[in-house]
Amino acid sequence: MSTTTEGRAPEVPAAPSGKKGVVNWLVGRLGLSATMEDQYNRIVPKHATNYIYCFGGIAFVLFIILAVTGILLAVYYQPTPETAYQSVLNISTHVQFGWWIRSIHRWSAGGMVLLVFIHTLRVFFTGAYKAPRELNWLTGVALFLITLGFGFTGYLLPWDQKAYWATKVGTDIAGSVPLIGHFLLVTLRGGDQISAATLGRFFALHVLLLPGVILALLLGHFWMIRRHGISGRL
Amino acid sequence: MTRRGFLKWLIAGFGALSLAGVLYPVARFLKPPASVAGAIGQVVKAGDVSSFPAGQLTPLVVNAKPAAVQNLGGKLTVYSLVCTHLGCTVGIAGDSFKCPCHGSEFSATGTVTHGPATLPLPTYHSQVQNGSLLVGPIDLSRADYPAWYKGEFTA
Numbered sequence: 001m002s003t004t005t006e007g008r009a010p011e012v013p014a015a016p017s018g019k020k021g022v023v024n025w026l027v028g029r030l031g032l033s034a035t036m037e038d039q040y041n042r043i044v045p046k047h048a049t050n051y052i053y054c055f056g057g058i059a060f061v062l063f064i065i066l067a068v069t070g071i072l073l074a075v076y077y078q079p080t081p082e083t084a085y086q087s088v089l090n091i092s093t094h095v096q097f098g099w100w101i102r103s104i105h106r107w108s109a110g111g112m113v114l115l116v117f118i119h120t121l122r123v124f125f126t127g128a129y130k131a132p133r134e135l136n137w138l139t140g141v142a143l144f145l146i147t148l149g150f151g152f153t154g155y156l157l158p159w160d161q162k163a164y165w166a167t168k169v170g171t172d173i174a175g176s177v178p179l180i181g182h183f184l185l186v187t188l189r190g191g192d193q194i195s196a197a198t199l200g201r202f203f204a205l206h207v208l209l210l211p212g213v214i215l216a217l218l219l220g221h222f223w224m225i226r227r228h229g230i231s232g233r234l
Numbered sequence: 235m236t237r238r239g240f241l242k243w244l245i246a247g248f249g250a251l252s253l254a255g256v257l258y259p260v261a262r263f264l265k266p267p268a269s270v271a272g273a274i275g276q277v278v279k280a281g282d283v284s285s286f287p288a289g290q291l292t293p294l295v296v297n298a299k300p301a302a303v304q305n306l307g308g309k310l311t312v313y314s315l316v317c318t319h320l321g322c323t324v325g326i327a328g329d330s331f332k333c334p335c336h337g338s339e340f341s342a343t344g345t346v347t348h349g350p351a352t353l354p355l356p357t358y359h360s361q362v363q364n365g366s367l368l369v370g371p372i373d374l375s376r377a378d379y380p381a382w383y384k385g386e387f388t389a
Contacts, residue, residue: 096259096262101260
């Protein structure tokens with residue numbers, strides 16, 4: 001009488017022999033030995049062990065910092081015209097370490113725009129966008145634009161004079177697009193004027209839509225760099 | 235202990251230290267600040283009556299703003315320490331008040347004894363209940379106070 005394995009869970013692979021620790025336990029239980037091996041044995045070409053190849057990675061670190069500090073700021077921030085500015089003041093002056101979290105978020109935001117830009121220049125000048133990597137270049141361009149979108153929407157949230165007028169100018173520019181300009185302007189502002197609707201929309205974009213889109217695109221960006229490998233030397 | 239083991243512990247130690255250095259401010263950040271505990275117009279418990287010694291001005295914080303409790307023969311009065319001139323924090327000078335910014339001075343009852351301030355120091359609505367001092371909003375009937383004592387006073 002032979003037993004059949006059909007309808008039963010596949011045999012769980014054991015942990016790599018002789019290796020201890022939480023990571024190895026997980027690797028064993030999830031059957032990731034081959035995947036991990038592949039990651040460990042990946043060779044970084046010598047021309048790429050260079051600081052100018054680090055900017056994309058640094059930009060990603062800044063993204064993680066922005067995500068964490070952003071979640072923390074959202075704990076105290078209130079996106080209504082009556083309370084937005086007060087809640088930001090509250091974070092900066094009353095919440096313990098609030099000034100610290102907010103400053104990190106603000107400076108990392110500027111830094112991320114800068115580093116994504118430098119990373120884009122690096123890819124451009126090393127010709128890393130050429131076949132077969134065109135799709136990753138296009139994903140990168142989208143990621144750059146989304147980073148700018150984060151900056152633009154985040155700028156309004158403190159709801160001070162600078163925020164108000166920057167958004168007025170920015171949305172006016174969108175309004176000057178031929179044919180669909182007015183539609184863009186009204187969609188961004190939630191009306192003809194900058195109002196509570198604008199603040200609500202920018203907040204939703206900043207903390208809900210853009211984070212979702214950037215995560216999906218980052219996943220694709222990283223998957224493709226693994227798939228293609230690092231581009232050849234100049 | 236092997237050299238490898240030692241280095242492993244060293245790295246783990248530095249890692250844990252760095253992590254704690256980040257998690258500590260985050261935990262403090264998540265703790266609600268005083269201003270949230272007592273929002274605009276809310277009544278807050280300032281403490282036991284016994285913690286305000288007679289004949290003294292005891293500093294405290296009301297809704298994240300500086301204040302002082304005066305105990306004159308058992309009668310407790312809570313003064314705001316926000317100067318009526320330009321909003322500096324007024325200092326306690328013996329039984330009266332003196333502002334370090336522009337030299338305004340206030341008597342023990344809060345009236346102006348030296349300019350440039352023109353309005354008396356505001357007091358808070360307060361009362362003693364079950365042995366503890368409860369502090370409410372600012373008593374706006376004392377003078378025609380500038381905007382920062384009204385809506386915007388508690389951020």
